[in-house]
Amino acid sequence: MADWSPRPSTDQETAPLLRNPDAEEDNVDNEESTLMDRINSVAQEPLTPLTKVLLVVALILLLLSSVFIGLFAGVQHKLNEERGKPGEELTSTISVTFTATSTSTSIATTTASAPLPTGIPEEPVCLTKDCVMLAASILSSLDTEQDPCEDFYEFSNGGWLRAHPLPADKGSFGNFEALAQDNEHIIQRILEDKSSTANFITSYDDQILAKLRGFYSSCMDESRLDERGHGPLMVIINNIRRMFRGKEVVIKGDTEEDKFKGLTAALAYMHSRGIGALFSFDIEGDVGVDPNRLVLWFFQPSLGLPSKEYYEEEDIRMVYQSVIERLLLVVNEEDEQNLQRTFKDSPALVEQGHIWPPWPWPPWGGDDDGDDDDRGKKPINKTKRARKLAEEVVKFESQIARASLDLDILYQDPVATYNPAPISNLTIALPQIHFNEYFSTFAPRNYPDRVIITYPPYVSSLSKILNSTSVDVIEAYLVVRAAFPLSSYLGMGTEAWQAQRTLVETLNGIKKGAVGDRAEYCIGQVEGALGFAAGRYFVNETFSGESKEKGTKVITDIVKSFQNSLKSIDWMDDRSAKAASEKAQAIRVKVGFPLSPDTTNPASIAFYYAQVTGDKQTFFENVLSASVSTEIRNWLQLGKQRNVDAWEMYPSMVNAYFNPPANEIVFPAGILQPPFFKKDWPAYISYGAFGHVASHELTHAFDSAGRLYNQQGKLEQWWTNYTSDGFQLKQDCIIKQFSEYSIDDGHGGKVYVNGNLTSGENIGDTGLIQAYRAWTAQFTQSHEAGNEYLLPGLPYTREQLFFISFARVWARSMKPAAAVQRIRTDPHSPSKYRVDGTVFNIPEFAEAFKCSSKAKLNPPSEKQCIFWGKS
Structure with a gap:
């Protein structure tokens, strides 16, 4: 047996691990x-x-x-x-x-x-402070009354779930969110304590920190937000209405051209500020020709409700309709106040007809309100008119939802959603939008001549829906689409903020009136707007020393394990195995922080955010400034080659991703923290927790969608028919397995997991076996180096602790409403099934816990969906 020598602790490199x-x-x-x-x-x-x-x-x-x-x-x-x-x-x-x-x-x-x-x-057993705390954390998370062979999720997380009741202001909370809060506290200290950044003395750092702290302060200044009321929102809404109506007010045009004369300008204005409506564009690689050449993609829009199913549920639809009604009444009230102020200050303007918009608004006529020509001649019931218009907006959105592609195809079938076409196909199918005028808002010197349409039928369907819809309803729809997201940036005392919050509470099961910590919210806004800037200082605080090196080793060990396993996969022939090994070898591994913008270079960060305000504007304007900057930055990439150093996530984010066209896996510093990773943890803990994250992202390169991209990120048939057919059998197996799982809907019913929607993520989770193999492959060398040391008070083997470490990171409490929303919209399965459904297919788990042959999580081999070995 090798000597087990003391190792430095995390906090102090010179502190001994073991006392004598x-x-x-x-x-x-x-x-x-x-x-x-x-x-x-x-x-x-x-x-x-x-x-x-x-x-x-x-x-x-x-x-x-x-x-x-x-x-x-x-x-x-x-x-x-x-x-x-x-x-x-x-x-x-x-x-x-x-x-x-x-x-x-x-x-x-x-x-x-x-x-x-x-x-x-x-x-020996490690008895340092860090070891005792890690052991205590593991012990406290367990529920030893549960049988791990029957319910491994509850066994691993029952203690944590009892100790962390769901906060009243949240519909969901788990270890991911808990770590995100810890990361936010670090950023909060950076923003509030100037001494924490005293060692950053460059002028660029002064600019960056001033912008970060100004943005944060503007968000925290609630009295200023309340003082401004709905004013900032009305500026945006009035601009949308002016553009939609053109220079002259058009209530009902005689021709289709008149009817839609301002729609293009209004949409371009909204989209340039990150406000979604009718459709959306993205700039991404042309995966059918050259994945590194960035081209235009046309997508269906996000909806006011999370998914199309909600529009069929009367209780949710009525709540949504009432919220829209409240927002329309807010706009009407603001118009009335504006009219009164203008009449008082400039009565001549009113007499000359220069007041805009025409009062009253919304511009709705009907049987009870008189003809259009009689509008304004008799009293109008504003509430009744707003309610009627809100009902029509919901009907309009319901039509858009029904015309949209189902999410399981949108997320899981890259071949079906790759439909390249000349730009003329789009302009002919959707004549209501003048696309040349639209593009000029974003890229005046770079008009695309080709577009990739994810779902062509949606384009023609949208055209028909627009033609059959009143101009008043379309205008109200645009107003509502802007009001919903932007209202959350107003003061909490405003009616618009409270209206949108009602929908948030309903959809997530949040207690009415329960609002979280303001600082937590504002840090999240800073990260969303200036994440790479904040990441510069976050990385300096949390990701020093050997963190990047050791985190990268876990990943590369798993890549090697995957390559070694290919020769023993029963559904893959030698030719496909060789190609899969080459793709795995070609994957770019990015860990910690990006090089574009370069987190280590303040000049790079300052230039990246040069167009974003923060230090002088109010919170509402700061948010819009960041949105405009992001949209312009994206559109400026059109037609260019991919920047291989760019990231889609900022450094403090608790997440990771695989990008198929770029063939890269990315792990921000934010997730390389406990309970996922710590540079001097025993290897069986690190490979179980962070190792699963790493193996999950690697396996995405070979899941139901990722397998369709070759090693250059191009959509191509690079597997043999034999291998593709064998994989399909495995995919059908896992779709069936997860489709049998269900959750409580909160009303005494069940909602089943969509096995098709979640198949890619479920296959990604099967990669846990690669992390296990990678750990066992390096065990002897790691043990001799002192990296497999034991923790005090844990009556479990290293093999068992590997699986416990994996399961612990998925601890999560959810309100039933939030859980239903997740099943309908999220390609990830509920956390419980990400644990139990995964180990169900790993025989090594049952061996580690000596599960009986009758145990739920030790099924016969013919019932297991084993992807990366012999069944």
Whole structure:
């Protein structure tokens, strides 16, 4: 057995990992006499306040030491009773030292039987602060009343879920969100404490930090937001209405050209500010010709409700309609106040007809309101008119939803959504939009002559829907599409903010009126607008030393494991295996932070965000400034070659991704933090937690969609028919498996997982076996280097802790409403099934926990969907 030498801790590179119990025992008698002398001394003189505090601290620490020793002894005793092998004993001596005013040393000696299945080797247990805290974190997350072979998710996370009740202001909260909050606290300290960035002394850093802190301060200034009321929103809405109506007000045009004369300008204005409506464009690689040449893609729009199913549910539809009605009434009220102010200040303008928009608004006529010619001649019921118009807007959106492509095809079938065409196809199918005029808003010198349409039938359907819809409804739809997202940037006292919040609460099951911490919200806004700028300082705080090197090693080990496994996959022939190995080898691995913009170069960051305001504008304008900058930056890439150094996620984000056209996997520094990763954790923990993230993203390159891209990121048939047919059988297996899982809808019913929608992510999760193989392959060398050290108080083998570490990161509480929304819109399965559904297909899990042949998570091989080995 190799020597297990001390290793540096995370916090202090020079601190020893293990204390020497023998050396500490030699000092016990002297320390005890010193303690008595101090007690006698203290007893003979009055106690000062400081002395009282120190005595209390000493007593607390002594109590904690007793509790810890008792708990540890209890765990070892339980281990002896439940999991020991007869005649095989392991004796360990543990020395725990606490110091405060006085020093006390306690020694506990226990005899424990080596646990199944592999037995714990006779080697030291790490007792540093970091090791104790890691062990305590794992123990506290477990629910040992659960059988891991029956419900591994609850076994691994039941304790965490009990200790982390869902906050009232959130529909969902898990370890991902908990880590995101920790990362946000680091950024918050950077923004609020100027001394934290004192070592950044360049003029570019001054500019960047001023912009970051100004953006954050403008968001935190709630009194200023309330003071401005709906004013900022009305500026945007009035611009949309002016553009939509053209220079002259058109209520109902005599021709189609008159009817839609301003629609193009209004849409271009909205899209340039990140406000979605009717359709959307994206700039991405031409995966059918040259994945690195960026071209124009045409997409269906996002909807006001999360998915098309919601438009068929009356209770949700009525809530949505009432919210739209409230927003329309807000606009009407603001128009009335504007009219009154203008009449008071400039009565001549009113008499000359220069007031805009015409009052009253919305411009709705009907049987109860009189003819259009009679508008304004008799009292109008504003609420009734707004309600009627809101109903029509919902009907209009429902038509758009029905015409849209289902998400399982949109997300999972890149061949079906790749439909290149001349730009004339788009202009002919959708004549209501003047695309040359539209493009001039974004890229005046670079008009595209070709477009990739993800779903051609939607284009012609949209044209028919527009022709059959009143101009008033279309205008109201545009107003509502702007009001929904922008209202969230207003003061919370405004009616518009409260209206949009009602929908958020309904869709996510959030308690009415429950609002989270303002600082947390504002940090999120800073990250969304200036994420690479904030990332420069976040990386400096959290990602130093060997973090990048060790994180990258986990990833590259998994790539090697995947390549080694290809020769034993029963559905893949040699030709396809060779091509798959070449694709895996060609994948670009990006870890920590980007080089474009270069997080290490303040000039690069300053230039990247040169067009974004932050230090002088109010919050609403700052958000719009960032949106405009993002849209312009994207459109300027049209026709250019892909920047291979660019990232789609900022460094502090708790996430990772695989980009098929670029054939790259990316892991921001934000996810390379506990509970996913720490540079000096034992390898079996790191490979189980972060290793699953890494293997998941790698496996996406070979999932239901990723497998259709070759190693250059081009859509191409690069597998043989034999291999493609074999993969399809495996994919059908996993679709069937996950389609049988369901959740409670909160109303006594069930909603089943969409196996088609989630198939790609479920296949990605099967990559866990590659992380396991990568860990076992490096174990001997890692053990000799001291990287497989044991943690105190954990009666589990390293193999078991690997799987526990994987499962722990998926702990999540969700309100039923939020869970339903996720099943309908998210290509990821619910967290419980990402755990249990994954280990269901990994025989090594059942072996590690010695599951019986009748256990739920140890099914017969014919029921397992094993992708990366022999079934």
